[in-house]
Amino acid sequence: MITHIVAYTKNHVIGRDNAMPWHLPADLAHFKRTTIGKPIIMGRKTFESIGRPLPGRENIVITRDQTFAAEGVTVWHDLSALQPYVDSEEEVFLIGGGELFAQTLPLARRLYVTEIDTVLSGDVHYPEIPSSFQITSETHYDAVEGNDYPFIIRRYDQ
Known part of the structure; x- marks a missing residue:
């Protein structure tokens, strides 16, 4: 099963200058x-x-660069x-970036979306969530700690 896990602002910004323009430790803990x-x-x-590769997970990088290699x-x-995962019950997570999210959203069956209560400028955006997805759970966090x-x-499922 293809699952997206993403954090974005109210205007769907997911990144700026190859970084996330926010700091949310509680969301990072959720991601992990x-x-x-x-x-x-x-x-x-x-x-x-x-x-670096994220520990405790198989890290897969998709690139058109035929010379790209990285340890781990x-x-x-x-x-x-991705095709073997589309109809599989095994969950695989797409974690970014914007181009990959846009290309694979039609294949996704579940989304974990962190919606940040702010509007920020950015150069990478997440696409609109199709109406075929329904919210199945939500948890609210305050700007503390x-x-x-x-x-x-x-969490959205379809």
């Missing part, structure tokens, strides 16, 4: 809890912004490698 032990798939720019990651050069902004984590 949700993805640990599962494969995570990301574009090359997302991998480079993280700077599996490299795919084509989205067709190091979190820059209040936010809501929603």
Whole structure:
């Protein structure tokens, strides 16, 4: 099963200058809890912004760059490698970036969306969520304990 896990602002910004323009420790803890032990798939720019493979997960990088290699990651050069996961019950997480989210949203069956209660400028955006997705849970967080902004984590299923 293809699952997206993403954080974005009210205007769907997910990044600016290859970074997330916010600091939300509670959301990072949710990300870790949700993805640990599962494969995570990301574009090359997302991998480079993280700077290393994330521990406790199989890290897969999708890139058109045929020469790309990095220690601790599996490299795919084509989205067709996702096909075995589309109808599988095994959950794999797409963690970014914007181009990969847009290309794979039609394949996704579940979304974990952190909606940050602010509007920020950015150069990468998440697409509109199709109406076929329904909210199945949500948790509200205040802007306390190091979190820059209040936010809501929603799970969508279709």
